[in-house]
Amino acid sequence: MSDMPIRILDARATAALLPFGALIDTLRRSFAEGCVVPVRHHHTIANEGTPDATLLLMPAWHDAQRANRYLGVKIVAVFPGNTARGIAGLTSTYILYDGQTGTQLALLDGNAITARRTVAASALASDYLARKDAKRLLVVGAGRVASLIPDAYRAIRQIEHVDIWDIDAEAATRLANSLAQQGLKTSVVSDIESSARAADIVSAATLATEPIIRGEWLRPGTHVDLIGGFTPAMREADDDAVRRSSVYIDTHEALHEAGDLVQPIKSGIFSETMVRATLEELCRRNVTARTSEEEITLYKAVGTALADLAAATMVYEVALVNG
Numbered sequence: 001m002s003d004m005p006i007r008i009l010d011a012r013a014t015a016a017l018l019p020f021g022a023l024i025d026t027l028r029r030s031f032a033e034g035c036v037v038p039v040r041h042h043h044t045i046a047n048e049g050t051p052d053a054t055l056l057l058m059p060a061w062h063d064a065q066r067a068n069r070y071l072g073v074k075i076v077a078v079f080p081g082n083t084a085r086g087i088a089g090l091t092s093t094y095i096l097y098d099g100q101t102g103t104q105l106a107l108l109d110g111n112a113i114t115a116r117r118t119v120a121a122s123a124l125a126s127d128y129l130a131r132k133d134a135k136r137l138l139v140v141g142a143g144r145v146a147s148l149i150p151d152a153y154r155a156i157r158q159i160e161h162v163d164i165w166d167i168d169a170e171a172a173t174r175l176a177n178s179l180a181q182q183g184l185k186t187s188v189v190s191d192i193e194s195s196a197r198a199a200d201i202v203s204a205a206t207l208a209t210e211p212i213i214r215g216e217w218l219r220p221g222t223h224v225d226l227i228g229g230f231t232p233a234m235r236e237a238d239d240d241a242v243r244r245s246s247v248y249i250d251t252h253e254a255l256h257e258a259g260d261l262v263q264p265i266k267s268g269i270f271s272e273t274m275v276r277a278t279l280e281e282l283c284r285r286n287v288t289a290r291t292s293e294e295e296i297t298l299y300k301a302v303g304t305a306l307a308d309l310a311a312a313t314m315v316y317e318v319a320l321v322n323g
């Protein structure tokens, strides 16, 4: 019996097979359906003369009831010392297997999967949480993930204007120029307060450790989407933002990993019982969760291997059909 060839899709090919409209629909079904997601594994790797590296393993698989089932693992190598070497500090690869036989099927670019599934999951949450008439978006950050936010949000709302703020004003200008070339009305903002006060949706994907977004700036009806912080020390929004909002999360890990919730829990202004719903629960109910036009909603995500598996499966199945 001959071995089945493994398909290899680089970053460009992987991204091309994940258009946001279809990816958001796939995630909606996948979160509603659920899959097996064990706790991610962290391994610290000593690297003489440079900061320790981390190997992160994120497995997930469909359960036995699913007809076409898959098993996948994302392998992320984080080498912080690479900044000094002038090369990327994070490399990520996704391996997809047949869930019934364990046969290897595809090797995909993990960075493309991560960035696109992350903003697609946030846009999906916003589809349940943001006002239907939301049209003004403030993007906080201009990195790999933040630069995809406008495209993903345009798949769920009629976005008419995008404001971009970044700690690095040149990065914000580069992103604004590239979005303007796609025909989007954009502005680079230096006064984030005025922009947040005018926004319908504020979406942040930064490495910030101090709050950038202040709750007192948010007008009634705003939706806040926090993608960036992934450790208890990181923060994108302040306590007031959490206090004034109805809070939603992607998974329960957000309550233990994300400073935007861990710190308000520690200081007693927020508790686990105040979480309105997870993304899985929103997708299962499949109804608008916002209760009024004035409610401020806040969604905090830390990412899940469920979304990686859903995106990788989508890429593989479309690649098969396309030959």
Ligand SMILES: NC(=O)c1ccc[n+]([C@@H]2O[C@H](COP(=O)([O-])OP(=O)(O)OC[C@H]3O[C@@H](n4cnc5c(N)ncnc54)[C@H](O)[C@@H]3O)[C@@H](O)[C@H]2O)c1
Binding pocket: 114, 115, 118, 141, 142, 143, 144, 145, 146, 166, 167, 168, 171, 205, 206, 207, 208, 209, 212, 227, 228, 229, 230, 301, 302, 303, 304
């Ligand atoms: N929730 C998820 O599922 C998920 C998935 C992927 C990435 N992320 C997180 O999103 C964030 C952005 O990831 P990325 O790949 O786009 O990184 P990136 O390095 O490409 O971009 C980082 C952005 O943060 C800005 N920034 C850096 N330091 C800052 C500070 N102190 N204050 C404010 N802004 C600062 C940078 O200027 C840049 O715009 C990271 O924290 C990453 O871990 C989350």
